[in-house]
Amino acid sequence: MQYTLNRAGRTPTEHDVVPLRPFTVYTERQLDRIEALQGLPDEQIFAMRVVAHVLPFRVNRYVIDELIDWSNIPDDPVFQLTFPQPGMLSPEDFQRMAQALGNNASREQIRDVATSIRAGLNPQPDGQRLLNIPRMDGENLEGMQHKYEHTVLFFPSQGQTCHSYCTFCFRWAQFIGSKELRFSSSETSKLFSYLRRHSEVTDLLVTGGDPMVMRTNHLKDYLQPLLTPELAHITSLRIGTKSLTFWPHRYVTDDDADELLRLFERLVKAGKHVALMAHINHWQELDTPMVREAVRRLRSAGVIIRSQAPVLAHINDDAGVWSRLWKTQVGLGIQPYYMFVERDTGARRYFQIPLLRAYEIYRDAIRQVSGLARTARGPSMSAAPGKVEVQGIAEVAGEKVFVLRFLQARNNEWTHRPFFARFDPEATWLDQLRPAFGEERFFFQDEHDRMS
Numbered sequence: 001m002q003y004t005l006n007r008a009g010r011t012p013t014e015h016d017v018v019p020l021r022p023f024t025v026y027t028e029r030q031l032d033r034i035e036a037l038q039g040l041p042d043e044q045i046f047a048m049r050v051v052a053h054v055l056p057f058r059v060n061r062y063v064i065d066e067l068i069d070w071s072n073i074p075d076d077p078v079f080q081l082t083f084p085q086p087g088m089l090s091p092e093d094f095q096r097m098a099q100a101l102g103n104n105a106s107r108e109q110i111r112d113v114a115t116s117i118r119a120g121l122n123p124q125p126d127g128q129r130l131l132n133i134p135r136m137d138g139e140n141l142e143g144m145q146h147k148y149e150h151t152v153l154f155f156p157s158q159g160q161t162c163h164s165y166c167t168f169c170f171r172w173a174q175f176i177g178s179k180e181l182r183f184s185s186s187e188t189s190k191l192f193s194y195l196r197r198h199s200e201v202t203d204l205l206v207t208g209g210d211p212m213v214m215r216t217n218h219l220k221d222y223l224q225p226l227l228t229p230e231l232a233h234i235t236s237l238r239i240g241t242k243s244l245t246f247w248p249h250r251y252v253t254d255d256d257a258d259e260l261l262r263l264f265e266r267l268v269k270a271g272k273h274v275a276l277m278a279h280i281n282h283w284q285e286l287d288t289p290m291v292r293e294a295v296r297r298l299r300s301a302g303v304i305i306r307s308q309a310p311v312l313a314h315i316n317d318d319a320g321v322w323s324r325l326w327k328t329q330v331g332l333g334i335q336p337y338y339m340f341v342e343r344d345t346g347a348r349r350y351f352q353i354p355l356l357r358a359y360e361i362y363r364d365a366i367r368q369v370s371g372l373a374r375t376a377r378g379p380s381m382s383a384a385p386g387k388v389e390v391q392g393i394a395e396v397a398g399e400k401v402f403v404l405r406f407l408q409a410r411n412n413e414w415t416h417r418p419f420f421a422r423f424d425p426e427a428t429w430l431d432q433l434r435p436a437f438g439e440e441r442f443f444f445q446d447e448h449d450r451m452s
């Protein structure tokens with residue numbers, strides 16, 4: 001099949017015939033080679049280099065050429081989503097790295113400065129690694145997490161990178177080479193023995209990085225065993241990915257795209273629910289013919305596409321952006337699933353907004369869409385005890401409070417139990433909230449401490 005969808009500018013109807021483009025990616029070392037940046041002032045490029053020496057940077061040609069509107073720099077949301085911005089580091093950290101680079105410090109000195117700045121950016125939010133690694137036969141199963149009863153997460157080792165890196169990513173520390181921060185596994189046999197022994201698990205969530213950077217024949221090794229009778233209790237397979245919008249060619253023109261869709265189709269025909277959990281931050285990502293073709297092909301293979309993303313300053317902290325995103329998705333047959341709160345790590349200083357603001361954006365966006373788009377839940381914090389949703393603000397017994405609930409909890413008994421925090425217009429994360437009504441601790445805290 002010949003596709004001519006890959007150079008169509010911003011208008012989905014204008015197909016412009018050029019040869020199929022290979023996947024080309026730029027990292028910090030190739031910043032100079034990105035043509036689109038060449039008109040920018042040297043200072044701005046230097047600032048990008050400073051930040052890219054601390055936080056991971058990787059962007060592919062498709063994102064540069066077809067998702068970013070270069071007439072709207074630096075405000076363009078996809079530019080903010082992929083290119084380093086000076087405000088992502090504190091002024092002190094920025095200065096330290098700028099000085100090291102400006103003084104032509106040695107590679108070792110630059111690396112030491114980077115390591116020390118990174119250590120201050122909470123590279124391990126919520127002790128993910130310690131708390132959620134499952135055990136089997138006295139052994140820790142690396143590359144897996146089993147936090148919520150029904151769902152096991154798996155991080156295949158070949159899937160620990162992405163087609164482009166998101167500047168807000170909470171997994172940023174995995175991408176900068178520090179081995180001990182990377183959880184991944186190539187041990188399919190352990191994964192499947194664990195799943196066979198855990199009949200309470202219904203969902204396998206393959207995640208990364210981005211598992212869709214993997215070739216189809218690698219994915220097969222991970223997915224085909226689900227067709228065996230011993231794994232009949234795994235009824236849903238989810239794949240967490242940003243590829244749908246950062247490299248939709250994965251589903252259309254890559255040389256193993258057809259084979260990939262046939263693999264999905266086989267799983268669907270065998271009765272599995274196959275869901276692509278697409279990370280989509282802005283409707284602009286859904287505006288090219290290539291992504292629309294990818295959606296069409298995935299849906300015709302029987303794949304359900306759901307979308308989730310955090311609400312972020314500089315990118316999508318606007319109810320109009322979310323309502324348009326959700327409406328666009330419903331139009332394409334993508335189900336809105338979660339709105340997240342930006343995690344307390346990495347460049348959070350740049351992206352975070354108060355919980356109050358996140359709640360207002362969610363509420364106002366929901367009011368602008370019909371029930372079909374109201375399947376998105378949130379704003380939700382993926383915190384150590386669970387996914388906590390800000391449901392609203394209320395006045396109870398004369399006290400203004402946040403109404404919260406667990407959408408998922410480390411102890412499933414906590415799920416959907418409402419609880420209350422003192423109203424705080426500045427708070428940006430669960431750990432900054434205090435229980436309402438003069439109580440000392442939230443209902444789950446003692447038990448959570450014991451579990452940790």
Ligand SMILES: *Cc1c(COP(=O)(O)O)cnc(C)c1O
Nearest residue numbers: 145147148151153382387407408
């Ligand atoms: C979000 C999440 C899941 C999936 O939760 P759902 O509410 O079923 O989407 C599973 N495990 C972990 C660790 C998670 O953070």
Ligand code: SF4
Nearest residue numbers: 162165166169209242
């Ligand atoms: S695609 Fe996902 S894992 Fe990769 S950088 Fe973006 S948010 Fe992080």
